[in-house]
Amino acid sequence: MLTVSAHLPAAEVAQEFFATVTLEAGERRLRRRSLRLSTGEDILLDFPATITLDDGDGLELSDGRLVGIKAAREPLYEVTGKNQAHLVRLAWHIGNRHLPAQLEGERLLIRRDHVIREMLVGLGARVCDVEAPFSPEHGAYHGHSHGTENHALRLQR
Template sequence: MPPIPSQYIRRAAEWTDAFDTINLTYDGRFLRRKVLTTTRGTRFLVDLAHTTSLDQGDAFELEDGRLVEVVAANENLLEVTGVDLARIAWHVGNRHTPCQIEAERLLIQRDHVIRNMLQLIGAEVREIVEPFRPEGGAYGHGRTQPHDHGHVHDHAH
C-alpha cells in the first residue's frame, strides 16, 4: 500500500485533535520530502514545497485531512551549566551550535570538540538523553529558507 500524501504543515497553535503522533529528532524535524511512519504504523509521504523546520506540537496534514502531531524524540545531548551561563551561551552561539536555552542550563547536541571547549572555559558538562528543542532564531523557525517566515500552510479549508 503506497504511503498517504502530506503536503501541508499546521503549526502548533493552528490545530487540535491529531489522530496519531510521530517522534522525530531535531535533525529529523528538518525535511522536505520523506516517507515517515507514525507511532501506530501509518506510513505517509511528506512532500513539502520547501525544506521546513518543524517544532514540537506542529502537525502534518494528510491528504485525507487527518493530522499527525510532531513530538520531539529523545536524543543524546550535553547539559551545560556554570556560574556564568550567559558567557557560556555566548561561546556556544559563537560556534553557531543549535542550543536549547533554559534558566539554569543549556542543552546542545553531543560534540566532543564543543564539550572540551566548554570545559576549558569553566562550564560543567554532562551527558543526558532528552528531547531537543533549540531556539529557532530571530525569525522563529531558524532553519527554514531565508524568506520563509513560517507561512507554510497557505490553502483554504
C-alpha cells in the same frame, strides 16, 4: 500512500492526533520525505520549501486525519554556568563554533562532543549528560514556516 496536505503549528492544533511520528531535531527540518507513523503506515510529506517541524505540531493528511509530531529524546549535554552572565559567555563560545544549541533560562542544551565538553569545563561550566528532546535555536537567516504569519501551511495541489 497518504500525503500531507497541511502543516499546523502546535498552537493551531484543534483535534486529536490519530497517530504520531517521532523525529530527532535534524530529521524535523525537511521538505520532501516519507515518514513512518506510530501505526506503521507511511505518509509522504512534500512541501514547496523546507520547513522545521516542532514538537506538538500537526500534519493534516489528504484524508483529513491529523498526525502529531514528537521530538525524539537525544543524547545531549546540559550546560549551566555560575550565573546568568557566565551562561551568556558560555553561549557565546558555543555560538562562535556554530554549534546548534537550545537556549533555556538556566541552561543550554547541545549535542554531545567531548572536545566541546572539555572547552566548556575549562571555561568553568558544569556539563552533564542528559537525554531530552532537542529543539535548537534557528539561525537569523533560517526560513521557518511559522514565521510572523500565524496560520497553517497548506499545499496547493
